[in-house]
Amino acid sequence: MIPRKAAIIDMGTNTFHLLLVELNAGNFTTIYKEKVAVKVGQGGISKNTITEDAKKRAFHTLQHFRNYIDGEGIVEVFAFATSAVRNADNGSDFVQEIKEKFNISVNVINGSQEAQLIYEGIRFSGSLNDENHLMMDIGGGSVEFIIGNNHEALWKQSFEIGGQRLLDLFHYHDPILEEEKDNLTQFLEEKLPDLIAALNIYSPSKLVGASGTFDTLSDMYYASHDLKKGKSEQTFLLPRAGFEVIAEQLLTLNKAERLKIPGMIPMRVDMIVVASCLISYILKYINTDMLICSSFALKEGVISQLIGNNSLADASIN
Template sequence: MRFAAVDIGSNAVRLLFSEVYTVKNKPLLKKITLIRLPLRLGEDAFSRKSISEEMAVKLEKAFVSFKNLCEVYNVVSYRACATSAMREALNGEEIIDKIKSSTGIKIEIINGKLEAELIYSTHVAEEIDEKGCYLYVDVGGGSTEITLFNKGKIEDSYSFNIGSVRLKNDLVTKETCIEMEEWLKQIKKKYKPDMAIATGGNINKIYKMCNLKDYALLSVKQLKEKCDYLEKFSVEERIKKLGMREDRADVIVPACNIYLAVAKWAEIKNFFVPKLGLADGIIYNLWQEQQKKGA
């Protein structure tokens, strides 16, 4: 069965098409196509509190293309989810209504807790001890979603307005940083999490740069070393010498610093990086819903 997902983030929009096979009552996801569109909605939403007309038009065009691709790939079902940028934009609902009117596609604005559940529900839980206690940390362009999973269940969850795009543009307040520090220290004291599960495009890039084997842990020391290394290069040098995309090169260091801050305040020494994102979680969720229907 084929499914499709759209992840409307603050730094980019991702369109994922996957074939899902059911093997021994478990899903096996095979990626058909992943299209990453460099639509940085967060630049508008966080500084001007609204998404520009130019960006809104581009987003609508992306959904027209998505609808056509769904027909070409003959997908069983699809789902589109938006995170912090669309949550904060005062004209977010207006844009969603316009896209619904022109394409028939309804975009859901989801909170950090649901985002964590969707990603965790994929095979992440199968690669770690589900009886353990973990911090799930997703650093996006506009926010950092932190969820405490204990024995496979959510005990606590919080969304902080600290993201890579915000940090790059000096839009993170001191009060928000203090709030996150105090929350993490309380979590550490109460639950003593074993490690953190880290998701997000920037941590995936760092993981790849470290040449680690799949499911090997990324130590805080390794993350710090790579962050220090990247800081030696200008944004232009990261693009030209390291081959990074422009919309990755300017936010990867701010993102690293957020992960490092989480590790420091929660006293975490290692990150498990499943290299999955919201779009993967959506695909898995769509497969689950299809199974319930008896398909």
């Protein structure tokens, strides 16, 4: 029997991801994966547009992805676009161009669908148990928050407060000024009352961060303690005290200095300061001494659907 293969493309505001997999009963094998800092929201996200430069970077990367997909003979391609594209006035034209140039149909998902797929990915990683967890995925355009456990998502919402937006609004000086940090905190106070209300209702006892920023923060923590991440592991622990040391350090360093931190990667170096401020803000409401970092997120949520781990009407990939 010919193995079933699939390609998943996650067109995030900051990063485009490609994941090529072979699907098995209840699981999958990774053939190839890659992430590229396309920054499709750069220069236009605050104006609800995708700039010509951003489109060029996107098309260049998608051609590169298409070559890998064709090289593996994969015909099942599932592409998703999130905050930057769904909010751009020229987003539908952008998606149409992608279809014409690369024969890739892009599913522009709403915030609720995005949050549900992220939840499915985190659950697939084995990061959850019977207790209620707060899950968060910090994208470039939006941040998804989900409260739930290994059985169900009890509450979920997407907020347009992603790293690129926070960077554009608040991080004008490097290192960030105390005043800018205070303004960012005030902004979060204004934007997140729905989340705080939900935290009071469901009382999650743990925080799970999905991929992206959390991958890099855990890489930095592991590097500072001479620890190695296991290649077959999907969940990594970051002590709250360890995170707080890193977050405090990030506030005092400029970009060149941040790049020298072991575990830092160039595609995260700009947004990681505001992202860490966001995490610090959220931790005021979660009584936990450990952050759980899931390397699975939206892409793996799509795979979870493809292999039939669940049936989700409101986040359909068909």
